[in-house]
Amino acid sequence: MSFPRSSVIALALSFWLLAIAAGAQLSYEGSSSIGTALLPELATAFTASSGIAFGEIRATSSNQGFVAARDGKAVLGGLSRLLTKEELDSGLTNRPIGYDALVVYVNGQNPVASLTLGQVKDIFAGTVTNWQAVGGPDLPIVTLVRQGDEGGVMGQFREVVMEGAPLATPAFAFPTHQENIEYVASNPAAITFAALAGDRGLTRVVAIDGILPSLETLSLGQYPLGRPFTLVYRDDPKNADLAKFLDFVFSREGQAIVRKYVLPVLSFD
Secondary structure (H helix, E strand, O other): OOOOHHHHHHHHHHHHHHHHHHOOOOOEEEEHHHHOOHHHHHHHHHHHHHOOOOOOEEEEOHHHHHHHHHOOOOOEEEEOOOOOHHHHOOOOEEEEEEEEEEEEEEOOOOOOOEEOHHHHHHHHHOOOOEHHHHOOOOOEOEEEOOOOOOOHHHHHHHHHHOOOOOOOOOOEOOOOHHHHHHHHHHOOOEEEEEEHHHOOOOOEEEEEOOEOOOHHHHHOOOOOOEEEEEEEEOOOOOOHHHHHHHHHHOOHHHHHHHHOOOEEOOOOO
């Protein structure tokens, strides 16, 4: 049996690309806030400009990303939270690439424009159960959180907003923050929290203590729920690709990509 020449060439090209990916010295695991869109775009642009392949990208959680980098299961780990003392003492290098914000999302028809940190805590603790109590309509509040306790978003929310108090059982808990946001867009009584990077214009972001997250309020430290996007890795002189990728991330082109999602750490204006 013979095959058309074009089919043979296409098949050979596919195997060649798979071989490059399999031999790639770059891989990522960690925060889904970084790994879902930002890191893939950085990796694609890096490969296009350098010809160096980027291997597997696994968008999981900040905790899993640190463990993967520590244990050598990924070259780069991604954390969308501050590192703990134990993590800082682990021997891994950490470099923030940008600053994101944890934000509270409500339906576009909800007239509540601002909440205090205390009100957000009371809502998700189940103490406040009607929007009327915080200046909204007479509607039962429908809370949503992501399933599971993993991730930088949940960790920051528990620490900064809940201050150790338990979360009440939510009305709904979808597997991803994006699914929660999409539900909020369909229900005027719903509320959730997620990364600012998840904003797709489907819902409205609520000001916290009268301050909305923006490049200005994050860079000045005014918004109370800002957080870093950090890459962790082991310095490896033998992995030249890692050094080249990091140089790209902190270049004008790389930071312009970061700016699409969060506040970049460097400005070339």
